[in-house]
Amino acid sequence: MEIYAQSGSVAATVIDASTREGVPGAVVEFAPADPAAQKRYFTTGYKGRVEATVPYGTYKVSVSFLGYETLEKELKLSVAKKSLGTLELAPSSTEIEAVVKEVKSMRTSQKGDTVSYNAGAFKVTADADVEGLLKKMPGITITDGEVEAQGETVKKVFVDGKEFFGEDVTSAIKSLPAQAVDKVEVYDKLSDAAEFSGMDDGEGYKAINIVTKPNMRQGQFGKLYAGYGYQPETEGTTSNHKYNVGGNVNLFHGSSRVSVIGLFNNVNQQNFSFEDILGVSGGSGGRGGVGALMVRPQSGVASVNSFGVNYSDSWGKTGRQDKVTLQASYFFNRTTTKNYSTIDKWYETPSPIDTLHTDGYSNNTNGNHRLNARLEWRISENQSLMSRTGLSFQSYDPYSTTYGHQWGESGLRVVDNFSDGDRTGVNLNQYLSYRTKLGKDGRTLTLDGSVRYRNNRGDTDSYSNQARGIDPDLIVVPTDTLLLRYQRAHSPSFSYNLRGDVTYTEPVSQYAQLSLQYRVAYNYQESDKKVYVTPDDRFETAGVEPDPSLSQSSNTGYLTHRIGPGFRIVKGKNRFVANVSYQRAQLTGEVLSATKVMGAGDDAKTSHGFNNLTYFLMGQLNINKENSIRLFINSSTDNPGIGELQNVYDISNAQSISKGNPHLRPSYSNNVRFHYVNSNVEKGRTFMWMFSMQNTSNYITSSMAYDVEVEVPTGEVDGGGDPVTETYNPHTYSTYTNMDGYWNLRTHLSYGLPVSFLKSNLNVMAGVNYTLTPTLVARKATDGSVYLNNGEIVGGERNDASRLSYDFRAVLGSNISENVDFTLSWHGAYNIAKNSLVVNDSDNKNRYFNHVATAAMKFVFLKSFTFTGNVSYQQNIGFTNDYDNSYVLCNVYLGKKVFRNRRGEVMFGVNDLFDQNTAFSRTTGSGYTQNSINSVIGRYYTVQFVYNLRNFGKRGSKDIKDYDGMGALGGNRRGVGRPPMGPPPGGRGPMF
Known part of the structure; x- marks a missing residue:
C-alpha cells in the first residue's frame, strides 16, 4: 500500500x-x-x-x-x-521588488532528508559572503570556521552539485558572495559507492549544496580588499604595523568555473581549515594512528599567507548526463603563530592536591600544500569510472619554552621545558571506483579500491627538568632544583592502507533490493624512533649512541576481511536499509631492539586475531511534506595507532613521562543518531531535533600514575649482567589501556521563525551534551600496593571523568532592508565536571559557566555612507574555583561608498575600541581543572578599501542593475554585517 x-x-x-x-x-x-x-x-x-x-x-x-x-x-x-x-x-517585465515580496515568506522547504533554505528570505548587505548568510539560517552554527548543521559537523560544501575546495569547508563558505546564492541545501551525503548502488553503507556525512542563481552563472564576480592599521602598543607577538590584503574572484562560464582566493595578513585572520593530514605533531601520537598536525587554529597571534584555486568543468553528454566531469582544487598556506601563555592548573582528587602555574612562549610555523581532484567518466548509460585523488605536503616547525612551579601534596617542583622541532610529511590518497548496471533495474556491480600513503619525518631538540620535588615549606628554593636533561629525537615513520570492495545488488521486488559486499583491507604502520641524550644544550650527537630505553623500531599490520549481506526497501519517499557483516582482523607486530632492555633482547613479535560483527541500520520516514524522521544505528571498530603501541618511554618532559602499550586491542563502538525535521512552509517556521549516542567497549584511554618512581633502563648492564636503570620521579606517568564504559550522548534542538513586527528572523537552539571517559588512576601508596611492572601500572583504580554541558543560543537576524543589517546573538553554556573517585559530593562537582552576547551591524545611510560595528561581551564564571573573567570587545568603522556604481568602499575604524580583548579558556579532565590566557591582538587603528567585482555576461546581466544604493536585483542586496578587519572575540578567526 x-x-x-x-x-x-x-x-x-x-x-x-x-x-x-x-x-x-x-x-x-x-x-x-x-x-x-x-x-x-x-x-x-x-x-x-x-x-x-x-x-x-x-x-x-x-x-x-x-x-x-x-x-x-x-x-x-x-x-x-x-x-x-x-x-x-x-x-519579469515588472519591478522585481514585487516578486521579492511575493516569495519572501518561503524561508525553508523540505524534500526527503534535504532541508532547503531560500536565500532571498535572509537579507544581508551588499558584499556579504556565504558565511554571513549561513549564520542567519536556522539550525546552522559557525564556530572558529567549523560549520555545524542540524547538530552535525559539515564535511564538504558543493556548489550546484559539484565539490568546492575539497574538504576545506571554511575556504568554501568565504569564496562566494551571498548575492550569488539562490538556495542552500543541507542534507546527508552518501558515499560515492552508496549513491550508485543505492545501499547506504554508513560512510556518508553532512554536506551543504549551494545553488547559485541562474543569471549569475555567466561572468566574473568576487571581492578584493586591502587594509593598513597601526597598533601603538604590542606585547611582542606582532608588529605595530598591521596589514590585511586578500579577496576572492569567481570566473563562471557555463559548466566551466574557476574560483581563486588569497589572504595575506598579520591580524590573526584565517579563511581556511586545518586538516588532519599528517601526524607530525610529535609525542607518542594520538587517537587514530599517527597523530594530528594542526586541526584547528592555534592559540596566539597568527600571520597568514594563503592562496587557493578551485576548478570544475564537464565535457560531452551520455544520455542526459555529463560524460566527463572534473572538480579540482589547490590550496597553499603558511602560518606563523606566536603566543605568550599563562596557565593555572588545579590538580584535584583523585590526583595529589597540587597547584601549577606556568608562563610560556611559543612560535610555530606551519606550511601546507594541498591538492584534491575528482574525475568521473560516464563510459556509457550503464557504466562509469570515478577517481578521487588527494595529495598534500606539510611542514611544521614548533618552538616552545615553559617555566613555572608546581606545589602541594607532591612537594615543590620547578618546571623548565624547551622544545624546538622540525617536521615534514607527505600524504597521498587515491580512490578508484568502477560501477556498472547489469541490465535489470537495481542489478549493479561496484568495484572500489583505495590506497593511502603517509611518510613523516620529525627532528626535535628538547630539555626538561628531571629533579625531584622538594619541601614546599622551604622559604628559599635550593639552587640545585634544576637538573636538566637534554635530548635530540629523530622519529621518521610511514604508513599505508590498501582497501578493496566488491558490492553486488539484486532487486527482489518492485520496492526491495538485496546486496552482498566483501571488503579486504591491510593497514601497515612503521616507525624508527631514535633518541639521543646529549650533554648540553648544543644537542651534539657525535659519538653518542641512541638511548635504547627511549628508542625503538617497530611495525604493525592489520589485515581485515569483512563480508556480509544487505537489504534495502524504498516505497514512496520512505526507505529502510540494513547491513550486517562478519569482520576478522589479524594484528601482526614486530619490535626491533638493538640492545637487551629489561631482559627483552630478541626481536619481539606479536600476533592477535579479533572477530566482530558490525551492523548498519538506517530508516527514513517522510510523514508528510513538512515532517520527516531519520534514524541511524551502526557499529564500528578502531585500531590503536603506532604511537600508542610503541613500547618506549618518552622523557622529553621529565615531569610528565609517557609510554606506549603493545598489548592494546581495537575498540568497538555502538552508535545511534536520530533526526526529526519539521518545515512549516506557509508560516516560515523550521524545527529540528537531533539525538546521538555512542558507547565504546575496549576504549583506548589513559592509564595514569602520580608520584611513582619510574625505573627507566639505560641499555647498560652491571657487573652481574643485570640491566642498569635510571630513577625518575615525575609528577605524572601515563600509558594506554583498554577500558569499557565510554559514553557520549548529545541532544540538540533548533527552532527558527520570522518575527514579522521586527522584520527579522529568530533562531533558537538548545542542547545537552554528556561525556563519560574512563581512565585508570593510581597514586603512590606507602604499602607498595601501587607500583610499575615493566611500565605497566599495578594497583590503579578506575575513575570515570564525566562532563555535562547545557547550552543555549539565540540569534536574531534582521530582514528589514538591504541598507539595515544586524545580527544579535547570545550563547551560554553551563558545565558540570565530575570524577567518580571523589567521594565527597560537594567536592566532586566542578561547575562553571561561560556566555557571550554579540551585536554585529552594518547600516547604509545618506545613500553612500556606512557604519559597521561589532560589539561583544564575554564572561567566564567559575563556581567551584571562584573566578570571574569578563571583557568587552568593540570594533567600529565608518565608511563611504565610492565609484559611480558604489561597488567600492573606503572605511576608517578602530579594532578593540576599549582595549579589553583577552583569550581565556577553561578545560577539565580526569583530576584537574585548567585556566589559560593566551596572546591576542589589542587596540589598533585602521583604514581599508573594499571593491566588489560584478561583471556578468549577456545572459547573466539582463536582470542586474548597477549598485545605486538600493543594491542589485531590485534591492535584494547582501553584505557583511561585521567589521571588515580585525579578530573576533578571543582574538582568533576572520572578520571579513
Missing part, C-alpha cells in the same frame, strides 16, 4: 525561456480547487527538476521565482504518474 493513499506523482522541469537552462529553487504551488483544502509547496532541484506527490484532484499550479513572470497552469490529477513536461519561465 502506498504511503499517500489516492495520491499521484507530478513531474516537471522548469527552465529559463531565453537561456534554456534549468531554474533550481523555483517555488511550485499546488492550489486545490476547493478553497478550504490546504495548498502544497515544492521547490525545483538541480537543473530545475521537481517531483511532487499530491492527492488526486484539480489544481491551479503556479511557478514563481525571483526575476521571472509567474507561470500558471491548470492540472487535473487522476493517475499515479503525470508529467507536465518543460515549464518555461519568462523574465
Whole structure:
C-alpha cells in the first residue's frame, strides 16, 4: 500500500525561456480547487527538476521565482504518474521588488532528508559572503570556521552539485558572495559507492549544496580588499604595523568555473581549515594512528599567507548526463603563530592536591600544500569510472619554552621545558571506483579500491627538568632544583592502507533490493624512533649512541576481511536499509631492539586475531511534506595507532613521562543518531531535533600514575649482567589501556521563525551534551600496593571523568532592508565536571559557566555612507574555583561608498575600541581543572578599501542593475554585517 493513499506523482522541469537552462529553487504551488483544502509547496532541484506527490484532484499550479513572470497552469490529477513536461519561465517585465515580496515568506522547504533554505528570505548587505548568510539560517552554527548543521559537523560544501575546495569547508563558505546564492541545501551525503548502488553503507556525512542563481552563472564576480592599521602598543607577538590584503574572484562560464582566493595578513585572520593530514605533531601520537598536525587554529597571534584555486568543468553528454566531469582544487598556506601563555592548573582528587602555574612562549610555523581532484567518466548509460585523488605536503616547525612551579601534596617542583622541532610529511590518497548496471533495474556491480600513503619525518631538540620535588615549606628554593636533561629525537615513520570492495545488488521486488559486499583491507604502520641524550644544550650527537630505553623500531599490520549481506526497501519517499557483516582482523607486530632492555633482547613479535560483527541500520520516514524522521544505528571498530603501541618511554618532559602499550586491542563502538525535521512552509517556521549516542567497549584511554618512581633502563648492564636503570620521579606517568564504559550522548534542538513586527528572523537552539571517559588512576601508596611492572601500572583504580554541558543560543537576524543589517546573538553554556573517585559530593562537582552576547551591524545611510560595528561581551564564571573573567570587545568603522556604481568602499575604524580583548579558556579532565590566557591582538587603528567585482555576461546581466544604493536585483542586496578587519572575540578567526 502506498504511503499517500489516492495520491499521484507530478513531474516537471522548469527552465529559463531565453537561456534554456534549468531554474533550481523555483517555488511550485499546488492550489486545490476547493478553497478550504490546504495548498502544497515544492521547490525545483538541480537543473530545475521537481517531483511532487499530491492527492488526486484539480489544481491551479503556479511557478514563481525571483526575476521571472509567474507561470500558471491548470492540472487535473487522476493517475499515479503525470508529467507536465518543460515549464518555461519568462523574465519579469515588472519591478522585481514585487516578486521579492511575493516569495519572501518561503524561508525553508523540505524534500526527503534535504532541508532547503531560500536565500532571498535572509537579507544581508551588499558584499556579504556565504558565511554571513549561513549564520542567519536556522539550525546552522559557525564556530572558529567549523560549520555545524542540524547538530552535525559539515564535511564538504558543493556548489550546484559539484565539490568546492575539497574538504576545506571554511575556504568554501568565504569564496562566494551571498548575492550569488539562490538556495542552500543541507542534507546527508552518501558515499560515492552508496549513491550508485543505492545501499547506504554508513560512510556518508553532512554536506551543504549551494545553488547559485541562474543569471549569475555567466561572468566574473568576487571581492578584493586591502587594509593598513597601526597598533601603538604590542606585547611582542606582532608588529605595530598591521596589514590585511586578500579577496576572492569567481570566473563562471557555463559548466566551466574557476574560483581563486588569497589572504595575506598579520591580524590573526584565517579563511581556511586545518586538516588532519599528517601526524607530525610529535609525542607518542594520538587517537587514530599517527597523530594530528594542526586541526584547528592555534592559540596566539597568527600571520597568514594563503592562496587557493578551485576548478570544475564537464565535457560531452551520455544520455542526459555529463560524460566527463572534473572538480579540482589547490590550496597553499603558511602560518606563523606566536603566543605568550599563562596557565593555572588545579590538580584535584583523585590526583595529589597540587597547584601549577606556568608562563610560556611559543612560535610555530606551519606550511601546507594541498591538492584534491575528482574525475568521473560516464563510459556509457550503464557504466562509469570515478577517481578521487588527494595529495598534500606539510611542514611544521614548533618552538616552545615553559617555566613555572608546581606545589602541594607532591612537594615543590620547578618546571623548565624547551622544545624546538622540525617536521615534514607527505600524504597521498587515491580512490578508484568502477560501477556498472547489469541490465535489470537495481542489478549493479561496484568495484572500489583505495590506497593511502603517509611518510613523516620529525627532528626535535628538547630539555626538561628531571629533579625531584622538594619541601614546599622551604622559604628559599635550593639552587640545585634544576637538573636538566637534554635530548635530540629523530622519529621518521610511514604508513599505508590498501582497501578493496566488491558490492553486488539484486532487486527482489518492485520496492526491495538485496546486496552482498566483501571488503579486504591491510593497514601497515612503521616507525624508527631514535633518541639521543646529549650533554648540553648544543644537542651534539657525535659519538653518542641512541638511548635504547627511549628508542625503538617497530611495525604493525592489520589485515581485515569483512563480508556480509544487505537489504534495502524504498516505497514512496520512505526507505529502510540494513547491513550486517562478519569482520576478522589479524594484528601482526614486530619490535626491533638493538640492545637487551629489561631482559627483552630478541626481536619481539606479536600476533592477535579479533572477530566482530558490525551492523548498519538506517530508516527514513517522510510523514508528510513538512515532517520527516531519520534514524541511524551502526557499529564500528578502531585500531590503536603506532604511537600508542610503541613500547618506549618518552622523557622529553621529565615531569610528565609517557609510554606506549603493545598489548592494546581495537575498540568497538555502538552508535545511534536520530533526526526529526519539521518545515512549516506557509508560516516560515523550521524545527529540528537531533539525538546521538555512542558507547565504546575496549576504549583506548589513559592509564595514569602520580608520584611513582619510574625505573627507566639505560641499555647498560652491571657487573652481574643485570640491566642498569635510571630513577625518575615525575609528577605524572601515563600509558594506554583498554577500558569499557565510554559514553557520549548529545541532544540538540533548533527552532527558527520570522518575527514579522521586527522584520527579522529568530533562531533558537538548545542542547545537552554528556561525556563519560574512563581512565585508570593510581597514586603512590606507602604499602607498595601501587607500583610499575615493566611500565605497566599495578594497583590503579578506575575513575570515570564525566562532563555535562547545557547550552543555549539565540540569534536574531534582521530582514528589514538591504541598507539595515544586524545580527544579535547570545550563547551560554553551563558545565558540570565530575570524577567518580571523589567521594565527597560537594567536592566532586566542578561547575562553571561561560556566555557571550554579540551585536554585529552594518547600516547604509545618506545613500553612500556606512557604519559597521561589532560589539561583544564575554564572561567566564567559575563556581567551584571562584573566578570571574569578563571583557568587552568593540570594533567600529565608518565608511563611504565610492565609484559611480558604489561597488567600492573606503572605511576608517578602530579594532578593540576599549582595549579589553583577552583569550581565556577553561578545560577539565580526569583530576584537574585548567585556566589559560593566551596572546591576542589589542587596540589598533585602521583604514581599508573594499571593491566588489560584478561583471556578468549577456545572459547573466539582463536582470542586474548597477549598485545605486538600493543594491542589485531590485534591492535584494547582501553584505557583511561585521567589521571588515580585525579578530573576533578571543582574538582568533576572520572578520571579513
